[in-house]
Amino acid sequence: MTSAMHAVLPYIVLVQLLLTLVLAVLLFGLARQVGILHERVAPMGAMTSDRGPEVGERAPALAAATLAGEPVVVGGPSDRGRSRLLLFISPSCPVCKKLLPIASSFAHAEGLDVMLIGDGDVAEQRLMVQRFALERLAYINSPQAGMAFRIGKLPYAILIDAAGFIRAKGLVNSREHLESLLIAQESGFATIQAYLASRGAAPDGAAPNGTAPDHPAPPTDDPHPSGPLPAMHARIPHEIRHP
Numbered sequence: 001m002t003s004a005m006h007a008v009l010p011y012i013v014l015v016q017l018l019l020t021l022v023l024a025v026l027l028f029g030l031a032r033q034v035g036i037l038h039e040r041v042a043p044m045g046a047m048t049s050d051r052g053p054e055v056g057e058r059a060p061a062l063a064a065a066t067l068a069g070e071p072v073v074v075g076g077p078s079d080r081g082r083s084r085l086l087l088f089i090s091p092s093c094p095v096c097k098k099l100l101p102i103a104s105s106f107a108h109a110e111g112l113d114v115m116l117i118g119d120g121d122v123a124e125q126r127l128m129v130q131r132f133a134l135e136r137l138a139y140i141n142s143p144q145a146g147m148a149f150r151i152g153k154l155p156y157a158i159l160i161d162a163a164g165f166i167r168a169k170g171l172v173n174s175r176e177h178l179e180s181l182l183i184a185q186e187s188g189f190a191t192i193q194a195y196l197a198s199r200g201a202a203p204d205g206a207a208p209n210g211t212a213p214d215h216p217a218p219p220t221d222d223p224h225p226s227g228p229l230p231a232m233h234a235r236i237p238h239e240i241r242h243p
Contacts, residue, residue: 052150055168055184059160060148067126067139074115074145077164083185084113085178086158088151091124095173096155100132103157106178107137112159119143159185 053059061076078084087103089096100116107114116139118125129139149158158169159181168184170177 052148052169053166055166057166058164059158059166061164062142062145062148064140064142064145067122067129067141068135070138072115072138072140074117074140074142074148075160075164078113078160078162080113081162082111082113083162083167084115084160085181086115086117086145086149086160087172088117088119088146088149088154088156088158090118090120090154091128092120093154097128097132099155099173100128100134102175103178104132104134104137106175110182114138115140117142117145119146157181161185 059075062074063071064074065071074086085103085107087099089100091097103114106112114137116134116137118139118141120141122141125139125141129135153171155172156170157172157178159167161167168181170181172178172181
């Protein structure tokens with residue numbers, strides 16, 4: 001019996017080795033197909049709506065106060081000369097809570113002024129500020145701001161440039177969506193979808209729904225200006241640039 005088992009053992013090892021090689025080949029093929037699909041999937045930006053002030057229009061300027069009691073102005077020109085990200089959130093919105101740390105990190109990395117805007121119970125909003133350490137961000141409880149910008153769903157973001165014009169807006173739930181707002185500002189296209197449509201690479205089911213803003217960035221003396229296409233490519237991850 002023992003000698004028979006010793007005689008069969010090399011064949012068992014060989015079969016296991018062959019199975020391992022087959023599994024490795026299948027795994028490699030699967031990874032390659034996933035990579036190809038990932039390259040073909042177009043980047044998706046924040047989902048815009050046709051409600052409220054349009055991209056390219058001047059943002060409404062509303063006087064308000066933060067939860068800490070500091071007076072602020074929602075919209076209008078920036079006295080700091082920086083773009084501002086208005087992020088409409090709610091303590092009862094799970095996606096908002098997931099997005100808050102991402103938005104804080106993103107704004108710090110991009111040099112944006114962030115203004116969080118809620119509408120509801122002040123005590124719950126104060127608890128959310130403490131939980132996510134949002135004390136350094138302006139947090140406003142303002143139903144008037146939500147009505148002025150016609151916010152219907154959350155979390156919703158609006159990017160306003162230093163001059164007070166809306167450069168991009170839309171529903172957001174990831175860092176990629178937040179980056180798409182900056183892409184819109186830098187490229188001159190209202191949305192990523194509009195940019196892709198201009199290249200003939202709109203995602204399936206997407207229609208060209210954006211136009212260049214009415215107030216494009218002023219020309220520079222650079223003999224080789226970046227233009228909208230390089231600005232777009234600079235932020236789209238390399239692995240999803242290729243058609």
